[in-house]
Amino acid sequence: MGPDLIVVGGGVVGLTVALAAADEGLRVALVAARTPGEASPAAAGMLAPTIEIGDGPGGEAAHGFALAARDRYPSYLARLAERSGITVPHNRLGILVTGEPDDEGGADHGIARSGQRLDATALERLEPAMAGVAGARFFPDDGSVDNVRLLEALGVAIDRTAAIERHAGPAVELDIAGDRIRCRTANGAVSAPQLVLAAGAWSPGLDGLPRPLPIVPVRGQMLALDGAPLSHVVYGPSGYLVPRGGDETLVGATMEWAGFDARTTPGAMDALRVIAAAICPALADSSVRRFWAGLRPVTPDLLPIIGRDPTCDRLIYACGHSRNGVLLGPLTGDCVAALCAGRSSPYDLAPFAVERFGVTSAVC
Numbered sequence: 001m002g003p004d005l006i007v008v009g010g011g012v013v014g015l016t017v018a019l020a021a022a023d024e025g026l027r028v029a030l031v032a033a034r035t036p037g038e039a040s041p042a043a044a045g046m047l048a049p050t051i052e053i054g055d056g057p058g059g060e061a062a063h064g065f066a067l068a069a070r071d072r073y074p075s076y077l078a079r080l081a082e083r084s085g086i087t088v089p090h091n092r093l094g095i096l097v098t099g100e101p102d103d104e105g106g107a108d109h110g111i112a113r114s115g116q117r118l119d120a121t122a123l124e125r126l127e128p129a130m131a132g133v134a135g136a137r138f139f140p141d142d143g144s145v146d147n148v149r150l151l152e153a154l155g156v157a158i159d160r161t162a163a164i165e166r167h168a169g170p171a172v173e174l175d176i177a178g179d180r181i182r183c184r185t186a187n188g189a190v191s192a193p194q195l196v197l198a199a200g201a202w203s204p205g206l207d208g209l210p211r212p213l214p215i216v217p218v219r220g221q222m223l224a225l226d227g228a229p230l231s232h233v234v235y236g237p238s239g240y241l242v243p244r245g246g247d248e249t250l251v252g253a254t255m256e257w258a259g260f261d262a263r264t265t266p267g268a269m270d271a272l273r274v275i276a277a278a279i280c281p282a283l284a285d286s287s288v289r290r291f292w293a294g295l296r297p298v299t300p301d302l303l304p305i306i307g308r309d310p311t312c313d314r315l316i317y318a319c320g321h322s323r324n325g326v327l328l329g330p331l332t333g334d335c336v337a338a339l340c341a342g343r344s345s346p347y348d349l350a351p352f353a354v355e356r357f358g359v360t361s362a363v364c
Contacts, residue, residue, distance in 0.1 A: 003029040005340050006183050006190055008171045008206070009198030011040035012147065012326050013318050015154040016333030017196050019083075022163040024341035029190045030158065031183060033169035037217070037262030039200055039325055042294020044222065044242045044250045045147035046233060047073060047327050048095055050114060050139045053303075062303055062351040066324070069331035073145060076330040083160060086153035091233065091243070094140040096123070098133055098279065099237035115139045129229035129282045136234075144233050144242050147326045171199065174208035174315075181314050194340055196316045201260070201297040203319040210312045213305065214357050215320040217260050217295035220253035221268040225276060225286040239275035241283070248289055251276045262293045298322045299357075306332055306352035308339060316340065317354055 003026075007018045010032025018030045046052070049066030073090060081087050097115070115137040124131045126138070158164050168187045174195065175182040182191040197203050201217035228243040242250040251272045269291055277284035299305065299320040309315040318336045321328055335345040 001027065003027045003165065003190065003192040004194070005029070006031060006181065006192045006195040007198060008032070008169070008183065008195065009200060009203075009319070010034070010169070011038055011198070011200050012150065012154070012329035013040075013200075013321060013332050014196075014198035015151070015158060016329045017198055017318055017336045018164050018333075019154065019157055019161065020333040020337030021196075021340050022161050024337050026163065026337075026340060028164045029167050029183075029192060030164055031167045031169045031171045031185055031190065033186075035170065035202065037201075037219075037260065037293065037295040039220075039294045039296050040151055041148055042220065042222065042292055043147045043326050044240070044252050045145045045150070045326050046095075046142075046240070046242060047144055048139070048142045048233070048235075049324075049327060050142055051095065051097060051235060052324055052327070061348045065331065065347050065349075065351070066327065068347060069328045070142065072331045072334070077145070077150075080150075080153050080157060084153040084156040086149060086156060088149045088153050089146040089245070091143045091145070093143060093232050094138055095142040095233045095235065096127065096130075096136040096138055097235045098130075098136045127230055127232060127234070129280050130234070132281075142233070145326065146244065150326070170202070171206055174206055176208060176210060176312050176315060179314075194314050194316065196318050196336055196340065198318040200319060200321075200325070201295045203297065203317075210309055210315065211354065211359050213317075213320070213354070214300055214359065215297045215305070216257070218298040218322075219256040219258040219261065219293050220296055220323075221256070221264050221272065221291070221293045222250060222252040223269060223272050223291045224248045224250050224289040225273075225283055226289055227283065227286050229282040230280055234279055236275060236279040239272065239279070241276060241279050249276070249280075249283060249286070251283075260295060262295055264291050264293050268293075296322055297325070301356075304328060304332070304352050305354045306335065307345075307349045307354065310353075310355055 053066040204213040
Protein backbone atom coordinates (compact mmCIF):
# COMPACT_ATOMS: atom_id res chain seq x y z
CA MET A 1 0.00 0.00 0.00
CA GLY A 2 1.23 3.48 -0.82
CA PRO A 3 1.45 6.41 1.59
CA ASP A 4 -1.57 8.36 2.77
CA LEU A 5 0.43 11.57 2.96
CA ILE A 6 3.59 13.15 1.57
CA VAL A 7 5.46 15.65 3.75
CA VAL A 8 7.99 17.78 1.89
CA GLY A 9 10.60 19.27 4.22
CA GLY A 10 13.06 18.03 6.82
CA GLY A 11 13.24 20.96 9.24
CA VAL A 12 11.51 21.17 12.61
CA VAL A 13 8.12 21.83 11.01
CA GLY A 14 8.32 19.02 8.47
CA LEU A 15 9.52 16.49 11.03
CA THR A 16 6.89 17.39 13.62
CA VAL A 17 4.17 17.17 10.98
CA ALA A 18 5.40 13.73 9.88
CA LEU A 19 5.47 12.37 13.44
CA ALA A 20 2.06 13.80 14.32
CA ALA A 21 0.52 12.43 11.12
CA ALA A 22 1.90 8.96 11.88
CA ASP A 23 0.34 9.24 15.34
CA GLU A 24 -2.97 9.90 13.58
CA GLY A 25 -2.63 6.51 11.87
CA LEU A 26 -1.43 7.80 8.48
CA ARG A 27 1.33 6.26 6.39
CA VAL A 28 3.78 9.07 5.63
CA ALA A 29 6.35 9.57 2.88
CA LEU A 30 8.89 12.12 4.13
CA VAL A 31 10.70 13.86 1.27
CA ALA A 32 13.70 15.83 2.51
CA ALA A 33 17.30 16.65 1.71
CA ARG A 34 19.98 18.45 3.70
CA THR A 35 20.53 21.88 2.18
CA PRO A 36 23.11 24.53 3.15
CA GLY A 37 21.46 27.40 4.95
CA GLU A 38 18.51 25.48 6.40
CA ALA A 39 16.88 27.56 9.10
CA SER A 40 16.15 24.87 11.72
CA PRO A 41 19.73 23.82 12.55
CA ALA A 42 20.95 27.43 12.25
CA ALA A 43 18.44 28.89 14.71
CA ALA A 44 18.95 29.94 18.32
CA GLY A 45 15.93 27.96 19.51
CA MET A 46 14.14 30.81 21.27
CA LEU A 47 10.62 30.28 22.57
CA ALA A 48 9.59 33.92 22.76
CA PRO A 49 5.98 34.44 21.67
CA THR A 50 5.53 37.54 23.81
CA ILE A 51 8.44 39.23 22.06
CA GLU A 52 8.32 37.86 18.54
CA ILE A 53 4.54 37.68 18.03
CA GLY A 54 2.70 40.44 19.83
CA ASP A 55 -0.82 41.73 19.36
CA GLY A 56 -0.06 43.32 15.98
CA PRO A 57 -0.54 41.68 12.55
CA GLY A 58 -2.72 38.60 12.84
CA GLY A 59 -4.29 39.86 16.03
CA GLU A 60 -5.29 37.97 19.10
CA ALA A 61 -5.59 34.56 17.41
CA ALA A 62 -1.98 34.59 16.15
CA HIS A 63 -0.72 35.70 19.55
CA GLY A 64 -2.75 33.00 21.27
CA PHE A 65 -1.43 30.35 18.89
CA ALA A 66 2.14 31.39 19.67
CA LEU A 67 1.55 31.23 23.42
CA ALA A 68 -0.01 27.78 23.05
CA ALA A 69 2.98 26.70 20.95
CA ARG A 70 5.37 27.72 23.71
CA ASP A 71 3.30 25.93 26.33
CA ARG A 72 3.17 22.77 24.19
CA TYR A 73 6.89 22.22 24.61
CA PRO A 74 7.20 20.56 28.06
CA SER A 75 4.84 17.69 27.27
CA TYR A 76 6.11 17.46 23.69
CA LEU A 77 9.73 17.09 24.75
CA ALA A 78 8.82 14.55 27.43
CA ARG A 79 7.06 12.37 24.85
CA LEU A 80 9.86 12.88 22.34
CA ALA A 81 12.40 11.70 24.91
CA GLU A 82 10.39 8.49 25.36
CA ARG A 83 10.37 7.90 21.60
CA SER A 84 13.98 8.81 20.87
CA GLY A 85 15.91 8.28 24.08
CA ILE A 86 17.22 11.86 23.75
CA THR A 87 16.54 14.54 26.33
CA VAL A 88 16.39 17.94 24.64
CA PRO A 89 17.63 20.82 26.85
CA HIS A 90 14.83 23.31 27.55
CA ASN A 91 15.56 26.63 29.27
CA ARG A 92 12.38 27.74 31.06
CA LEU A 93 13.90 30.50 33.20
CA GLY A 94 12.31 33.33 31.23
CA ILE A 95 13.58 36.04 28.88
CA LEU A 96 14.94 39.48 29.70
CA VAL A 97 14.50 42.46 27.37
CA THR A 98 16.79 45.46 27.82
CA GLY A 99 16.98 48.82 26.10
CA GLU A 100 13.24 49.56 26.11
CA PRO A 101 11.92 53.09 26.38
CA ASP A 102 9.98 53.95 29.51
CA ASP A 103 6.28 53.29 29.83
CA GLU A 104 5.40 56.70 28.39
CA GLY A 105 7.08 55.78 25.10
CA GLY A 106 6.39 52.95 22.72
CA ALA A 107 7.66 49.43 23.22
CA ASP A 108 10.68 48.10 21.37
CA HIS A 109 10.83 44.64 19.79
CA GLY A 110 7.10 44.67 18.96
CA ILE A 111 6.28 43.75 22.55
CA ALA A 112 2.89 44.42 24.01
CA ARG A 113 3.41 46.24 27.31
CA SER A 114 3.60 43.27 29.62
CA GLY A 115 6.15 41.43 31.64
CA GLN A 116 7.67 42.42 34.95
CA ARG A 117 9.67 45.65 35.02
CA LEU A 118 13.06 45.17 36.76
CA ASP A 119 15.19 48.08 37.93
CA ALA A 120 18.99 47.88 37.86
CA THR A 121 19.20 46.33 41.34
CA ALA A 122 16.64 43.62 40.60
CA LEU A 123 18.27 42.87 37.26
CA GLU A 124 21.72 42.52 38.82
CA ARG A 125 20.26 40.20 41.45
CA LEU A 126 18.82 38.00 38.70
CA GLU A 127 21.83 38.26 36.35
CA PRO A 128 25.02 39.43 38.15
CA ALA A 129 26.88 39.61 34.82
CA MET A 130 24.56 42.46 33.81
CA ALA A 131 25.60 44.78 36.64
CA GLY A 132 25.34 48.38 35.50
CA VAL A 133 22.50 47.84 33.03
CA ALA A 134 19.69 50.28 33.74
CA GLY A 135 16.92 47.69 33.88
CA ALA A 136 14.86 45.26 31.85
CA ARG A 137 11.49 43.67 31.34
CA PHE A 138 11.18 40.07 32.46
CA PHE A 139 8.98 37.55 30.67
CA PRO A 140 9.03 34.54 33.03
CA ASP A 141 7.18 32.07 30.81
CA ASP A 142 9.39 32.40 27.71
CA GLY A 143 12.74 30.67 27.17
CA SER A 144 14.62 28.56 24.66
CA VAL A 145 15.19 25.02 23.46
CA ASP A 146 18.30 23.40 22.01
CA ASN A 147 17.17 23.22 18.39
CA VAL A 148 20.11 21.07 17.29
CA ARG A 149 19.28 18.38 19.85
CA LEU A 150 15.61 18.77 18.96
CA LEU A 151 16.35 17.94 15.33
CA GLU A 152 18.44 14.96 16.42
CA ALA A 153 15.65 13.63 18.63
CA LEU A 154 13.03 14.14 15.92
CA GLY A 155 15.20 12.29 13.42
CA VAL A 156 15.66 9.31 15.73
CA ALA A 157 11.95 9.20 16.57
CA ILE A 158 11.08 9.21 12.86
CA ASP A 159 13.54 6.43 12.12
CA ARG A 160 11.84 4.37 14.84
CA THR A 161 8.34 4.98 13.45
CA ALA A 162 7.35 2.26 10.99
CA ALA A 163 4.60 4.37 9.42
CA ILE A 164 7.14 6.93 8.13
CA GLU A 165 9.29 6.17 5.10
CA ARG A 166 12.06 8.54 4.13
CA HIS A 167 12.51 9.53 0.48
CA ALA A 168 15.71 11.24 -0.53
CA GLY A 169 14.97 14.72 -1.85
CA PRO A 170 14.90 17.40 -2.80
CA ALA A 171 11.39 17.62 -4.17
CA VAL A 172 11.36 19.40 -7.52
CA GLU A 173 7.83 19.24 -8.96
CA LEU A 174 4.22 18.55 -8.05
CA ASP A 175 1.47 17.17 -10.24
CA ILE A 176 -1.80 18.01 -8.48
CA ALA A 177 -4.20 16.80 -11.18
CA GLY A 178 -6.52 13.91 -10.37
CA ASP A 179 -7.26 12.40 -6.99
CA ARG A 180 -3.62 12.08 -5.91
CA ILE A 181 -0.67 14.43 -5.70
CA ARG A 182 2.48 13.19 -7.38
CA CYS A 183 5.76 14.55 -6.04
CA ARG A 184 8.79 14.19 -8.26
CA THR A 185 12.16 14.23 -6.51
CA ALA A 186 15.72 14.25 -7.76
CA ASN A 187 15.70 10.46 -7.29
CA GLY A 188 12.23 9.34 -8.39
CA ALA A 189 8.63 10.06 -7.51
CA VAL A 190 6.02 9.30 -4.87
CA SER A 191 2.26 9.91 -4.83
CA ALA A 192 -0.42 10.15 -2.15
CA PRO A 193 -3.91 11.60 -1.65
CA GLN A 194 -2.50 14.58 0.31
CA LEU A 195 0.73 16.54 0.53
CA VAL A 196 2.07 18.93 3.18
CA LEU A 197 4.51 21.56 1.96
CA ALA A 198 6.98 22.38 4.74
CA ALA A 199 10.15 23.17 2.82
CA GLY A 200 10.96 26.50 4.46
CA ALA A 201 12.51 29.14 2.23
CA TRP A 202 12.57 26.66 -0.65
CA SER A 203 8.78 26.11 -0.63
CA PRO A 204 7.94 28.64 -3.41
CA GLY A 205 10.47 27.06 -5.76
CA LEU A 206 8.60 23.80 -6.14
CA ASP A 207 7.18 23.58 -9.67
CA GLY A 208 3.47 22.85 -10.04
CA LEU A 209 2.12 24.82 -7.10
CA PRO A 210 -1.38 26.25 -7.69
CA ARG A 211 -0.34 29.76 -6.58
CA PRO A 212 2.81 31.81 -5.89
CA LEU A 213 3.88 31.83 -2.26
CA PRO A 214 5.16 35.15 -0.85
CA ILE A 215 8.07 33.59 1.03
CA VAL A 216 11.62 34.90 0.64
CA PRO A 217 14.90 33.77 2.21
CA VAL A 218 16.33 36.22 4.75
CA ARG A 219 19.85 35.48 5.91
CA GLY A 220 20.58 35.47 9.61
CA GLN A 221 24.21 35.27 10.68
CA MET A 222 25.04 34.06 14.19
CA LEU A 223 28.05 33.14 16.27
CA ALA A 224 28.82 31.18 19.42
CA LEU A 225 31.16 32.66 22.02
CA ASP A 226 33.11 30.87 24.74
CA GLY A 227 31.55 31.15 28.15
CA ALA A 228 28.03 31.42 29.53
CA PRO A 229 27.92 34.23 32.09
CA LEU A 230 24.13 34.48 31.72
CA SER A 231 21.44 31.98 32.68
CA HIS A 232 18.57 33.75 30.88
CA VAL A 233 17.98 34.54 27.24
CA VAL A 234 18.49 38.31 26.87
CA TYR A 235 17.23 40.59 24.11
CA GLY A 236 18.96 43.92 23.54
CA PRO A 237 18.01 46.73 21.15
CA SER A 238 20.01 45.20 18.28
CA GLY A 239 20.28 41.49 19.00
CA TYR A 240 20.06 38.73 21.57
CA LEU A 241 22.09 36.29 23.66
CA VAL A 242 21.14 32.68 24.30
CA PRO A 243 23.09 30.62 26.87
CA ARG A 244 23.67 27.13 25.56
CA GLY A 245 25.09 24.04 27.22
CA GLY A 246 26.60 25.81 30.21
CA ASP A 247 29.77 26.79 28.39
CA GLU A 248 28.85 28.94 25.40
CA THR A 249 26.58 31.80 24.39
CA LEU A 250 24.83 32.18 21.05
CA VAL A 251 24.71 35.70 19.62
CA GLY A 252 22.22 36.71 16.95
CA ALA A 253 21.24 37.67 14.48
CA THR A 254 21.43 39.68 11.30
CA MET A 255 18.47 40.19 8.96
CA GLU A 256 19.80 40.33 5.39
CA TRP A 257 17.99 40.11 2.08
CA ALA A 258 20.75 38.13 0.36
CA GLY A 259 18.74 35.55 -1.58
CA PHE A 260 19.91 31.99 -1.09
CA ASP A 261 23.45 33.04 -0.18
CA ALA A 262 24.19 31.32 3.14
CA ARG A 263 27.78 32.53 3.43
CA THR A 264 29.05 34.45 6.45
CA THR A 265 30.76 37.84 6.31
CA PRO A 266 33.49 39.45 8.47
CA GLY A 267 31.38 42.57 8.95
CA ALA A 268 28.56 40.56 10.48
CA MET A 269 30.94 38.85 12.88
CA ASP A 270 32.22 42.21 14.08
CA ALA A 271 28.68 43.53 14.48
CA LEU A 272 27.58 40.49 16.48
CA ARG A 273 30.55 40.81 18.81
CA VAL A 274 29.62 44.42 19.46
CA ILE A 275 26.03 43.35 20.21
CA ALA A 276 27.21 40.71 22.67
CA ALA A 277 29.48 43.11 24.56
CA ALA A 278 26.77 45.79 24.71
CA ILE A 279 24.27 43.39 26.29
CA CYS A 280 26.75 41.58 28.55
CA PRO A 281 30.20 43.21 28.97
CA ALA A 282 31.57 39.95 30.41
CA LEU A 283 31.50 38.56 26.85
CA ALA A 284 33.62 41.37 25.35
CA ASP A 285 36.83 39.33 25.28
CA SER A 286 35.32 35.89 24.65
CA SER A 287 36.69 33.91 21.74
CA VAL A 288 34.50 32.82 18.83
CA ARG A 289 33.71 29.11 18.74
CA ARG A 290 31.54 28.98 15.61
CA PHE A 291 30.12 31.36 13.03
CA TRP A 292 27.30 30.39 10.67
CA ALA A 293 24.27 31.60 8.74
CA GLY A 294 20.75 30.35 8.09
CA LEU A 295 18.00 31.34 5.67
CA ARG A 296 14.72 32.20 7.37
CA PRO A 297 11.53 31.64 5.30
CA VAL A 298 9.99 35.09 5.69
CA THR A 299 6.48 36.20 4.73
CA PRO A 300 5.38 39.85 4.41
CA ASP A 301 3.70 39.84 7.84
CA LEU A 302 6.22 37.45 9.48
CA LEU A 303 3.46 34.94 10.19
CA PRO A 304 3.44 31.41 8.75
CA ILE A 305 1.22 29.95 6.06
CA ILE A 306 -0.70 27.04 7.59
CA GLY A 307 -3.76 25.29 6.22
CA ARG A 308 -5.31 23.87 3.07
CA ASP A 309 -5.05 25.56 -0.28
CA PRO A 310 -8.53 26.94 -0.95
CA THR A 311 -8.61 25.65 -4.53
CA CYS A 312 -6.70 22.40 -4.03
CA ASP A 313 -7.64 20.89 -0.70
CA ARG A 314 -5.26 17.97 -1.13
CA LEU A 315 -2.39 20.45 -0.66
CA ILE A 316 -1.72 21.71 2.86
CA TYR A 317 0.77 24.45 3.67
CA ALA A 318 3.06 24.49 6.71
CA CYS A 319 5.71 26.97 5.67
CA GLY A 320 6.87 30.59 5.95
CA HIS A 321 7.40 30.50 9.72
CA SER A 322 9.88 33.39 9.46
CA ARG A 323 11.77 33.74 12.77
CA ASN A 324 9.57 31.29 14.67
CA GLY A 325 9.83 27.86 13.09
CA VAL A 326 11.22 26.26 16.25
CA LEU A 327 8.65 27.93 18.49
CA LEU A 328 5.66 27.06 16.31
CA GLY A 329 6.86 23.68 15.01
CA PRO A 330 5.28 21.13 17.39
CA LEU A 331 1.91 22.88 17.51
CA THR A 332 1.94 23.32 13.74
CA GLY A 333 2.52 19.57 13.53
CA ASP A 334 -0.48 18.86 15.76
CA CYS A 335 -2.79 21.13 13.78
CA VAL A 336 -1.71 20.03 10.31
CA ALA A 337 -1.87 16.35 11.24
CA ALA A 338 -5.43 16.84 12.45
CA LEU A 339 -6.36 18.35 9.07
CA CYS A 340 -4.68 15.47 7.25
CA ALA A 341 -6.69 13.00 9.31
CA GLY A 342 -9.96 14.73 8.37
CA ARG A 343 -10.49 16.54 11.65
CA SER A 344 -10.63 20.20 12.52
CA SER A 345 -7.50 21.93 13.76
CA PRO A 346 -7.45 22.22 17.57
CA TYR A 347 -6.45 25.89 17.15
CA ASP A 348 -7.67 28.68 14.92
CA LEU A 349 -5.58 28.77 11.74
CA ALA A 350 -7.42 31.67 10.11
CA PRO A 351 -4.57 34.18 10.71
CA PHE A 352 -2.25 31.89 8.76
CA ALA A 353 -4.39 31.21 5.67
CA VAL A 354 -2.61 31.68 2.36
CA GLU A 355 -5.58 33.71 1.04
CA ARG A 356 -4.62 36.65 3.27
CA PHE A 357 -2.01 37.66 0.72
CA GLY A 358 -4.55 37.98 -2.08
CA VAL A 359 -2.47 36.06 -4.58
CA THR A 360 -4.12 34.50 -7.62
CA SER A 361 -4.41 30.75 -7.95
CA ALA A 362 -5.10 28.07 -10.47
CA VAL A 363 -8.07 25.78 -9.94
CA CYS A 364 -6.95 22.33 -8.90
